[in-house]
Amino acid sequence: MSKDHQVRAKKHLGQHFLTDESIAEKIANSLSYKGYDHVLEIGPGMGVLTKYLLKKDIITHVIEIDTESVEYLKNNYLNLVDRIIEKDFLKYNLKDVFNDQPFAIIGNFPYNISSQILFKTLEMRDQIPEFSGMFQKEVALRICSKEGSKVYGILSVLTQAFYDAEYLFTVPPLVFNPPPKVDSGVLLLTRKTNYKLPCDEKLFFRVVKTGFQHRRKTLRNSLKSFDLSENLKSNLIFDQRPEQLSVQQFIALTQLIENDR
Numbered sequence: 001m002s003k004d005h006q007v008r009a010k011k012h013l014g015q016h017f018l019t020d021e022s023i024a025e026k027i028a029n030s031l032s033y034k035g036y037d038h039v040l041e042i043g044p045g046m047g048v049l050t051k052y053l054l055k056k057d058i059i060t061h062v063i064e065i066d067t068e069s070v071e072y073l074k075n076n077y078l079n080l081v082d083r084i085i086e087k088d089f090l091k092y093n094l095k096d097v098f099n100d101q102p103f104a105i106i107g108n109f110p111y112n113i114s115s116q117i118l119f120k121t122l123e124m125r126d127q128i129p130e131f132s133g134m135f136q137k138e139v140a141l142r143i144c145s146k147e148g149s150k151v152y153g154i155l156s157v158l159t160q161a162f163y164d165a166e167y168l169f170t171v172p173p174l175v176f177n178p179p180p181k182v183d184s185g186v187l188l189l190t191r192k193t194n195y196k197l198p199c200d201e202k203l204f205f206r207v208v209k210t211g212f213q214h215r216r217k218t219l220r221n222s223l224k225s226f227d228l229s230e231n232l233k234s235n236l237i238f239d240q241r242p243e244q245l246s247v248q249q250f251i252a253l254t255q256l257i258e259n260d261r
Contacts, residue, residue, distance in 0.1 A: 036130070049107070065087065
């Protein structure tokens with residue numbers, strides 16, 4: 001592949017290459033780069049964001065599944081060659097690269113796997129103090145939404161239990177090649193100073209996910225599978241629907257269920 005060869009966007013990989021340099025720089029500037037020495041970019045494509053990361057006082061790594069993009073990066077970013085991970089982010093054990101060291105995540109994420117990227121980040125929250133990424137706008141808004149909103153749901157509660165979520169800005173379709181059919185949104189996640197929950201965290205995940213499976217029902221009905229005592233079910237919190245509960249109330253609900261056993 002020649003150095004100036006342009007990578008072809010592949011539909012099955014959900015690739016939409018960002019072409020606006022100012023937006024790429026803005027995304028790169030969204031992280032603080034404090035408290036960690038490494039940053040991992042997911043799906044760098046032709047490196048429009050990567051070039052701005054390489055200017056930072058940080059060790060940049062990229063993970064890319066597209067062989068054509070990998071070849072392009074190797075030809076155009078010689079100082080990055082040893083830190084190109086040719087793997088599927090969702091299946092790869094990142095401890096093989098970072099061991100137990102902290103690192104930030106950044107990227108223009110393929111829409112079709114963006115939620116899965118977020119869930120894997122939550123699983124690795126002990127190592128990921130910051131996260132900045134581009135999602136489909138409605139997904140980014142959902143992650144950052146608060147209780148009472150129609151779009152508040154599983155992603156909102158699980159993310160905000162551990163991170164402060166901030167919607168940064170909207171990106172229109174025309175700055176991509178090929179343009180997606182919808183707007184994109186960039187968000188920033190900053191891990192909370194005290195992100196350990198005062199309850200069983202696995203149970204917390206289960207309560208949130210089960211509650212929102214039937215979001216129109218009250219929690220008394222949607223959490224029937226937990227086989228709760230009649231005494232606990234008389235608590236007024238069970239009269240509410242899941243989208244009415246704040247993150248702190250979900251934590252309190254988990255504690256109540258934990259103590260009911």
